[in-house]
Amino acid sequence: MRKIIALTMFLICTAGYCRADEYPRNYSIDIIHYRFELRLSDSTDEISGRATIGVLFKTNDTRQIRLDLVNKTSQRLD
Secondary structure (H helix, E strand, C coil): CHHHHHHHHHHHHHHHHCCCCCCCCCCCEEEEEEEEEEEEECCCCEEEEEEEEEEEECCCCCCCCCCCCCCCCCCCCC
16 A cells, blocks of 8 residues: 555656647647658668648648757757
C-alpha cells in the first residue's frame, strides 16, 4: 500500500514538469493528410525526400501556410 501511495505522490509532484505542445496553432487551416517519403542511398550517402500535405483552408483570407519541419531555434543550431 505504501508503494502505491509513494508512486501516486511521485506522479503528482512530477506532473508539473511535463511540457505541453507550445507550437502556435493556426485555427484557420486543418491538415487533412500528410505523407513523407524518404529515399536512402548507401552508395552515395544521400538522403532525399518528398512531402505531400493535404490542407483544408477554413477561411477565405488564408493564402499561405508556414511549415516548420526543422523546428530550429537559437538553442538548436546545426
